[in-house]
Structure formats: C-alpha cells, structure tokens
C-alpha cells in the first residue's frame with residue numbers, strides 16, 4: 001500500500017521534500033469496516049491550507065499523516081453490511097492506494113456511472129461550490145456583467161457557464177492564451193482576459209464598459225486589484241478562494257489599500273461574502289445535484305479534466321496547481 005504523507009510543513013510554496021511516499025502492507029478491515037481501493041484522487045487548492053498549522057476552518061494534516069483528499073474508490077473487502085465488494089464509492093480516502101473506513105461519509109455511486117471522476121468535479125465539490133457561490137451569494141440577474149477568476153478551472157468553468165444560462169454577460173480571467181481560448185470557444189464565455197498580460201487591468205476595464213455586477217473571487221492579488229475600481233453600485237462578490245495568497249508568508253509590502261477597499265464597499269454598497277461549501281450549504285447538495293445532472297444531460301454544461309497518471313505524481317501535480325499548471329479539474333488516476 002503506497003501512501004503519500006506530509007513530511008514537513010511548507011514555508012512558502014510546497015516543495016517535493018514536503019511530501020514522502022511510504023509503503024506498507026495492505027490493511028485488513030476489522031468488524032464493521034471496509035477496505036477501499038482508490039481509483040481516482042482529487043487534487044484541490046484547499047490542501048495547501050491543510051499542510052499548514054495556521055488556524056483555519058478545518059484541522060491541519062499532522063506531520064507523517066497521509067495527505068487528505070476526496071477519492072473515487074472500489075470496495076475491495078467488506079465487513080459492513082451496507083457495502084459489498086465491487087461497489088463504486090465517493091470517499092475521503094486521501095493520497096493512498098488503499099484505505100480502511102467504517103463507512104461513515106462514504107457514498108455509493110451508481111455502478112453504471114459512465115465517468116465516475118465527475119463526482120470529484122462537475123457533479124461534486126467544485127461544481128457544488130460554483131453553483132452555490134454564484135447563485136446564492138452572487139445573485140446574478142439577466143443582463144448583469146459577471147467576472148469569473150480562474151475561469152478555466154474546476155470551479156470557475158462552471159460558474160461562468162451557469163451565469164450564461166442565467167442570461168448574464170460573462171467575462172473570464174485565466175492564465176495564458178490556451179486557457180482563454182478554451183474559455184471563450186468551448187465554454188461559451190463572452191470574453192476571457194489573460195491575467196499574465198502586462199496590459200491586463202486595462203483589458204479588463206475595456207471588457208466591462210458598464211462595470212461589474214458580480215465578481216466571483218477565487219484568486220485575490222493583482223486580479224482583485226484590477227476588478228476593484230470596476231465594481232458597480234450594489235455589486236456582489238462571493239469570496240470562494242484566494243489562491244494567489246496561499247503560499248504567502250506575510251502581508252505584502254505597502255501601500256496599505258485597506259481604506260480603498262473599505263471605502264469602495266461602503267460607497268458602492270457592495271456585498272462581499274466568504275463561504276465554505278459543505279459547512280454552509282451541505283444541506284442543499286441534492287438541489288445542486290438535480291440541477292447539474294439536468295444541465296449535463298441537456299449538453300448545457302461542459303467540463304474538462306486534467307488527468308495525471310500515478311499516485312507518485314500527485315505531489316508534483318499539486319505543486320503545479322498552485323502555479324496554474326493544471327488545465328481543468330485536476331485528478332490523479334491511482335489505480336492504473
């Protein structure tokens with residue numbers, strides 16, 4: 001059983017030395033337990049937070065413990081009457097080939113699911129995050145200008161497509177030409193601006209001649225700086241993530257722009273609200289699942305997976321996620 005454990009807490013960006021691959025015998029389930037064989041492992045930005053022991057909404061991974069993560073797995077042995085060998089499940093097994101579970105929080109997926117990895121992306125946590133953040137906090141109305149950060153990624157791609165379904169004008173922000181082309185040509189956003197272009201702020205302003213009504217924030221940093229002066233009176237900002245800051249070790253050097261931010265929120269009566277998807281909206285998963293399943297069956301929502309082969313490549317892929325090297329929902333195929 002191969003496991004990737006947290007070897008050390010990163011200082012700034014994670015490095016390969018922060019992870020360690022260990023091997024041990026495949027564990028045996030006790031009474032009431034099941035043995036899960038990981039098929040797919042989801043890699044998500046929140047894992048950077050779990051590597052740190054700074055206070056957060058969830059406890060950190062302990063040093064030498066297996067890295068946490070959502071997984072698709074097969075039941076390989078069962079001493080629990082709720083599961084049978086061969087069941088396909090959505091679990092939280094982490095970065096390892098095999099895991100033992102008492103079945104709590106393990107959900108059986110339809111055996112005939114065409115693409116089970118969808119339960120880690122468009123039909124799972126990232127899709128749910130996009131749906132709730134945009135619709136409940138963003139409150140988009142037809143004709144609104146909606147700006148979406150990290151627009152080609154797991155969450156952003158879905159945010160923009162739902163906003164289009166609601167009749168909005170949608171501007172994506174992504175890193176590089178290929179991602180921007182995908183966002184407009186494949187996902188159907190109206191425009192996409194490359195955040196790496198030196199002229200980025202001016203291009204964003206030109207793309208939003210009537211200002212921004214909803215800004216879906218996943219990034220922070222220079223992207224938010226460009227968005228702030230464009231916000232309209234009554235704008236809504238779902239604060240979903242701040243990936244540009246996850247490796248920060250201290251506050252950036254001045255000037256202090258807190259007054260500018262607070263003044264803008266005040267004068268323009270802007271609603272800016274953070275959320276943690278399952279803590280705040282777990283009870284509405286069913287509503288999301290039905291809506292998304294319907295849109296998918298009608299071909300109204302597209303999605304892209306960035307599939308990495310082999311558990312041993314998870315650390316490198318995760319480090320790349322924090323630098324924008326992924327293109328689509330990042331997933332590791334663990335069982336070859």
Ligand code: NDP
Nearest residue numbers: 045150153154155174175218241242243244276277322324
């Ligand atoms: P993505 O698939 O969007 O991948 C992350 C993307 O972030 C990269 O591809 C890159 O896109 C962008 N990025 C990385 N580093 C930087 C940087 N320094 N500056 C600007 N952009 C950067 O990830 P997800 O869709 O899974 O997650 C998106 C955001 O949503 C994250 O902030 C995550 O933490 C948050 N999230 C929050 C949840 C909640 O409950 N609040 C739940 C799920 C996700 P590009 O190259 O295009 O710039």
